[in-house]
Amino acid sequence: MTENAMKTFLTTSALAMGLATGATAEGSLSIYHWFEYMPQELLDKFAREYDVEVTMDTYDSNEALLASLKAGRLGSYDVAVPGDYMVKILAQEGMLDTFTPEEMTNLGNVEDRWMDVDFDPGRQSSIPYQWGTTSYAVNRDVYDGPIDSLGVIFEPPEELAGRINVLDTSGETLTLASLYLGIPQCTPDRDQLKALNALVIGAKPAWASFGSDVAKDVLVSGDAAAGMIWSGFSAKARAEGANVEYAFPKEGVIVWMDNVALLRDAPNRDNAIKFMNFLLEPENAAAVTNYAAYTSGVTGTEPYLEPEIANSPESNPPENVKTAFVEACPQEVQVLYDAIWTNLKK
Amino acid sequence: MAGVAPPGTGTGSGIYRGNGPRLMLPVWAFIGIFLVLPVLLMAVYSFLTKEFRGGVIWDPTLAAYDKFFLDRGLFGDEPPVIEWTYIGIFWRSIWQAGLATLFCLVIGFPTAWFIATRDVRTRSAWLFLVTIPYWVNLLIRTVSMKFLIRDTGPLNEFLLWTGVVDGPLGLVNTNLAVQIGLFYSYLPFMVLPIYAAVERYDFALSEAAADLYAGAWTTLRLVILPVVRPGIVAGCILVFVPSLGAFLAPDLLGGAKTFMIGSLIEEQFKGAAGNWPFGAAASMILLSIVLGVLLLYARSQAKGAR
Structure with a gap:
């Protein structure tokens, strides 16, 4: 809510x-x-x-x-x-x-x-x-480093630690994490799932908040200096005065x-x-x-x-950017992702 | 109250004679439809099998309660041990609600005392001031609080301007912000019942205590508190119970970083987990805790009446 x-x-x-x-x-x-x-x-x-x-x-x-x-x-x-x-x-x-x-x-x-x-x-x-992508945006007034990797969210640089908002939906957040690790979605592989679990648990202390519908507002207000975000929300945040740049990381973005x-x-x-x-x-x-x-x-x-x-940069991704649709996992795999999400927020 | 029948239920009240049960019908229908039925439905759902992505299969099982209390590892093949995840979430919510109740009491009691000791004509004006924020939706009040205390908000700007602090407070997305939100949301629930109790307090008792050489502290502890205790207990319950299920303040002011009871249950119905029986089971456990608190209250009331 x-x-x-x-x-x-x-x-x-x-x-x-x-x-x-x-x-x-x-x-x-x-x-x-x-x-x-x-x-x-x-x-x-x-x-x-x-x-x-x-x-x-x-x-x-x-x-x-x-x-x-x-x-x-x-x-x-x-x-x-x-x-x-x-x-x-x-x-x-x-x-x-x-x-x-x-x-x-x-x-x-x-x-x-x-x-x-x-x-x-x-x-x-x-x-x-409509279609768009899910990736992340950074406030260029705060952070002027490279944004070519999802590591900015999952293994963030010091300037951004504690100033990151992530989407409050397990599907998109865990899918981006999977892209970062280079593991397939809906994997039942134990080692891969353990690595996924460890990645998000390790990143959490650097995350200030979880929020989907506030993803734009926190960037505009300055509550967050970087955040996972939908492409159109990033463009709107800029239109509302935030100096944000939307990333097309090398590991790929979610397309939807x-x-x-x-x-x-x-x-x-x-x-x-x-x-x-x-x-x-x-x-x-x-x-x-x-x-x-x-x-x-x-x-x-x-x-x-x-x-x-x-002409917004969000709507005109570079040519060779990797994209992935979020997959709907079968029941026996979905429970594992639910458990990782609960574990992250317990 | 014993021995005094409420008006209308006495045997001698002419036109109501024999019509009692029929006249009670709307009340029973109301309680049945809006209270008993939903709770029963929830109780039943908590013992059913979950359907993938929301919904239930009519096949009785204890799986939801098993999931709540027993941990069988991420892949479900380890020997069961006690699952601390959900107990931890409940405990955090209880702790948070308890703290909010304490804050409300510490501020609410003097406030109620202040109002109750004003001139009779100005009291209603003070009470009016306490209730004004309640005309605004809770969501809007919580969002407004976020605007006020965020690093770029007026509170920070003011403190920076006065030189009290030299950097942003960083209040938003902390537990303290959640506490502020809960305190702000529920303070009047503490003030009003205590006010009602203090207003009935006979100040001659304080004078008598002073005549008997009781100091201010002794008077408060031995004379005032026992008299206004029902108001305090009622206020504590009215703050504690809604704080326990609150999810607006934790989500908006606390950054939704950790599940509270409210958001855990919401996730089961609205989130990817889609586990209705588990959401129902968590609700039933929450309901049991609240009922337990209320029973304790009822027992303390019974003791006080003796």
């Missing part, structure tokens, strides 16, 4: 007020989305163009989305925005509906490389929302894609399809990118992008 609950509260209140006038709308659409990821103007635009009453709830991690759907919210939302591996899990859990290419008339706008993805082969249940997925038992399936087509319009995809500072996965957005977003 975090500062974003406050943001959620404010957004929801604003929504409620904004929609008070839309009581006569044709239909409704219920969105379950990440926090601070959808520009209000775009929702208003959709509501206006299609005469649909839009409501949105937010969550702060893929796991929180899954937990909420499992706890009985399936059937109350039309679309959600799971990350790549979570699309696969939701499909395995039978929580997704499928659409036909005829329904998704704008599917042709999806960039080729994001069409036949392994978490949703052929795009039957989801469309690209968030996807708008059609949920099973969607109460307003038709409007959900309209909304997904709406988001595949280059102009609208660009509006999300301009807000969130990631990259859309939709072709033809260039004319609508703000230059500082399109």
Whole structure:
């Protein structure tokens, strides 16, 4: 629980007020989305163009989305925005509906490389929302050393000790640690897991805090001088005045894609399809990118992008950077990673 | 209270005669739906098998309690020894809540005393001041506290300006910051019950004690404290119990570096672990601890009444 609950509260209140006038709308659409990821103007635009009453709830991690759907919210939302591996899990859990290419008339706008993805082969249940990377950023006013390695986080230099924020999700933090050690994800190998455990335990004294939704704020406020962070959050931190530089370390970065997925038992399936087509319009995809500072996965957005977003160093990684998607581990391996995480925070 | 029936339950109260059980129905329904049912559900879940990534399988097991109390090594193949991880997390939370309670008592008692000894007309104004922060959501108050005490915040700027310190305090992300947050969150819960007790205190008793050559300390210890004790105990419970499950202050002010009871349970339902039975079991153990504290209180009350 975090500062974003406050943001959620404010957004929801604003929504409620904004929609008070839309009581006569044709239909409704219920969105379950990440926090601070959808520009209000775009929702208003959709509501206006299609005469649909839009409501949105937010969550702060893929796991929180899954937990909420499992706890009985399936059937109350039309679309959600799971990350790549979570699309696969939701499909395995039978929580997704499928659409036909005829329904998704704008599917042709999806960039080729994001069409036949392994978490949703052929795009039957989801469309690209935004993609980006997870790495770390440093405050250049505090630290002017090299940032070519994940060692800055896991075996930090003296200037940064005690001034580092790490993401409070085991998936991303342990995956970056695995990249640093050069061990595969979801490994059941004892020695590799022991090394992973030792690495994070050893690094912890140099970490000031664990926080995901505050990852940007701690850099802007100066509470942290370096932090694991999502690429768009780093760009936004700079836009808000922090002198941060985003790292593309030699060991690699996490790459991820968030996807708008059609949920099973969607109460307003038709409007959900309209909304997904709406988001595949280059102009609208660009509006999300301009807000969130990631990259859309939709072709033809260039004319609508703000230059500082399109040209941000975060969105233009060097050519040879290594990337890895977070993998969903099988149960018998996942318990080992859970144990390492608990051990880290006990 | 013994011997005095609450109004409406007496046998002689005309229209209520014989309707007692029926009139109590809404109350029982309320308690049943909002208290008994959720706790029962949690109790049942704690004895079920976990489903991968959240959810339960209806197959009874003690696995959740086994995980809490017994350590079988990272790979589950070592002989079981006592698992200190979760006991340690609970102990840290209890210690933290106890400390917060103590701080609240040390500041809250004089505050309550001060208010209760003001002129009758100004007392309500003082009480009003104590409760004003409560009109604001706890989350927003906690975030505001972080803004105040962070290294770039007004408190630090002020201390640097006055020259009291020559570098940033480094308060945020420490246990002290968590203590400040808990103290700030729950202080009124201590002040109000103590105030209620002190207000009823008959100051003639203090005068009598002085007449009998009791010093200030002796009067406090032997005359005042026994009289206002119920208020103190109530205040301690009202601060201790919510502090025990608090996760806002540890997360926002303490940097979420270590699990507290609240965040450990949250992780089981919202985090990657997705272990609902274990979360339920931890909740049941927490509930038992709280009930234990309340029973101790009830016993001390019974003793005091004798």
